[in-house]
Amino acid sequence: MSTTALALTGLLLLFPIIVSYKEKLHIIKDLLVATIRAVVQLVILGYLLHFIFNVNQKWILLLFVLVIIINASWNTIGRASPVMHHVFWISFIAIFIGVALPLTGVILTGAIQFKPNELIPVAGMLGSNGMIAINLAYQNLDREFVKEMSQIEAKLALGANPKISSKATIRDSVKTAIVPTIDSVKTYGIVSIPGMMTGLIIGGVAPLDAVKFQLMVVFIHTTATIMSALIATYLSYKQFFNERHQLIGRELLKEKKL
Known part of the structure; x- marks a missing residue:
């Protein structure tokens, strides 16, 4: 072009x-x-x-992947509730694991090679999907803790711990974060041709080879999305409670509810 x-x-x-x-x-x-x-x-x-x-130096390649993860983590801060702290580090841990494990898996299986032209695009997709999922999870956590404040406090009053009292909120937040990815995957090949596959075909790769690579991407980015959302949510929900298992920032939550 x-x-x-x-x-x-x-x-x-x-x-x-x-x-x-x-x-x-x-x-x-x-x-x-x-x-x-x-x-x-x-x-x-x-x-x-x-x-x-x-x-083509491995340490530069790994550094670039780390920059991708750091940038993705930084871009989740604005989506978190004001009562949350250490948002960057929570997101960093979640995205790092969500990127590192699937990426290591496809390298060990030989699906991709440890080369810049293969590793960086895949790492970028994984980091981006993890970031989007975490943003959705943070937003839903904030919204659901406001919406379900009375129910959560009632469960706490009956002796439930924070995890049990906010179980529905955690589940809904993780589900909200991963549903868009699942819905997107459902339409591949029927409603849309994925971007990776389109790029490969335009670049001259045989369609069936492009399909194989795209399926590999689907497998790992779905895994990365679920892992990132799950880890970030479970590391975050406790911050809505203090050491005495009481909801913190109650006045702030009330203001949002109003």
Whole structure:
């Protein structure tokens, strides 16, 4: 694809801009900022990957994967409840495990090789899926603790510990985090052709080989999503309680409820 063709394709953004202006949707600024950020970030990423591919040093490769995990963890902070603390480290642990275990598995089985052009894209997908799942889990935890505050306190008053009293909230939060991934997987091959498979086919890879690689990605990113959401949720719910097994930030929760 030529740069000119890419620039002309970018003109398609004029349509949502015009619609936003006429309908007073007030999204023009956000759209422009998001587009500019995407262009700048992807160009920088392209140069970084070009450097990493040429150097081909394992420690640089692992460092880049670590940067992906750190960045994904950092982007979950804004989604957490104000009563939560150490959000970054909770997310980091969850995403690190969610990325490291599936990635190690596919390398050991020979599904992918320890090469930049294979490891980095897969690690990026795993980190991104883990981040999205954790964001959904955090949002649902915050919402459900407000919604179910009275029921949780009633269970605590009857002698239940925090885990038992908030079991439904934990379960709903994990489910909320992973359902979009499961629903997306259900439509592969019927409603949509996954991005990884599309890229491989456009790049000249045989369709059946592209399918194999895409299925591998489905297996590991589903695993990473569930693991990340599960770990983050179980490390987070206790922060809504104090050492005496009482809900903390009750006034804050009340304000949100109102």
